[in-house]
Amino acid sequence: MKNDRRDKNKHFFHFVCYFMCNKGKQNGGEHMEVIKTKELVKQYKNITAVDKLLLNMKQGELFSLLGVNGAGKTTTIKMLTCLTKPTSGDAFVGGYSITKEPEQVKRLIGVSPQETAVAPNLSVEENLELICGIHGFSKEKTKKKIEELSEQFDLGTVLKRKAGKLSGGWQRRVSIAMSLISEPKILFLDEPTLGLDVIARHDLWEVIRSLKGKISIILTTHYMEEAEALSDRIGIMKEGRLLAVGTVDELKGKAGCDDFEATFVSIVKEGV
Numbered sequence: 001m002k003n004d005r006r007d008k009n010k011h012f013f014h015f016v017c018y019f020m021c022n023k024g025k026q027n028g029g030e031h032m033e034v035i036k037t038k039e040l041v042k043q044y045k046n047i048t049a050v051d052k053l054l055l056n057m058k059q060g061e062l063f064s065l066l067g068v069n070g071a072g073k074t075t076t077i078k079m080l081t082c083l084t085k086p087t088s089g090d091a092f093v094g095g096y097s098i099t100k101e102p103e104q105v106k107r108l109i110g111v112s113p114q115e116t117a118v119a120p121n122l123s124v125e126e127n128l129e130l131i132c133g134i135h136g137f138s139k140e141k142t143k144k145k146i147e148e149l150s151e152q153f154d155l156g157t158v159l160k161r162k163a164g165k166l167s168g169g170w171q172r173r174v175s176i177a178m179s180l181i182s183e184p185k186i187l188f189l190d191e192p193t194l195g196l197d198v199i200a201r202h203d204l205w206e207v208i209r210s211l212k213g214k215i216s217i218i219l220t221t222h223y224m225e226e227a228e229a230l231s232d233r234i235g236i237m238k239e240g241r242l243l244a245v246g247t248v249d250e251l252k253g254k255a256g257c258d259d260f261e262a263t264f265v266s267i268v269k270e271g272v
């Protein structure tokens with residue numbers, strides 16, 4: 001129980017740190033390739049979580065990273081968002097090196113991590129206010145932002161409730177709303193719809209669709225229909241490497257399947 005609380009506080013601390021660093025001039029929008037990795041490696045003792053990853057993502061693109069449990073998706077996102085350092089290699093996010101210019105990278109990004117990052121003892125409204133405060137928003141701007149996000153994420157009924165007492169799906173919604181406060185150029189969504197009911201998932205797809213083209217989005221998911229519905233391109237990871245990259249149709253063509261789930265299974269199991 002105590003550890004659980006400590007974990008939640010730790011996640012929240014990381015989250016706040018992001019936003020502390022996520023102030024200032026937004027830069028990097030002029031780069032056509034918003035993410036470019038160079039032989040990115042993350043080694044945990046004898047586990048190679050990410051193995052010389054080569055990944056390019058274009059500006060304004062919605063790129064989905066798919067892969068079975070343990071494929072290296074979250075580790076990739078953690079490196080690209082400067083939460084963890086690569087063992088070797090580098091990546092450029094908005095033109096900035098994650099190893100040499102992490103502060104500049106953090107100014108461009110918003111993150112909704114796999115473990116949601118709400119402060120459990122604060123109300124939803126207080127969570128949103130806190131992040132607005134970190135960004136130096138005025139009272140008026142804070143109020144406007146909260147109204148806007150409440151409407152976008154349908155948070156009206158939960159604004160006064162303690163975030164930690166909400167269901168997992170609602171916490172996820174709040175977490176994503178918080179990641180958008182800074183109006184990031186690049187948004188990382190690690191399993192954004194995990195645990196959401198069907199209606200909430202479809203609502204969130206609409207929110208994600210409304211952001212498409214305006215900002216670059218990298219998301220991970222285990223829901224094939226989600227990747228199919230939202231992505232411009234998809235990368236399929238296995239054992240820390242990208243097995244295949246392409247549009248839904250390109251990947252289907254590659255695997256010779258009409259169905260995307262069958263395509264995924266074929267690529268992961270047979271490497272085609």
Ligand SMILES: Nc1ncnc2c1ncn2[C@@H]1O[C@H](COP(=O)(O)OP(=O)(O)OP(=O)(O)O)[C@@H](O)[C@H]1O
Nearest residue numbers: 044047048049067068069070071072073074075076
């Ligand atoms: N902090 C860590 N210490 C040791 N090993 C780790 C750590 N984080 C991740 N790993 C290992 O790295 C590999 C990749 O994990 P990662 O969390 O990136 O996978 P994932 O693709 O996000 O999986 P999932 O779909 O289950 O979220 C796994 O073998 C995992 O056990």
Ligand SMILES: [Mg+2]
Nearest residue numbers: 073074075114
């Ligand atoms: Mg993961």
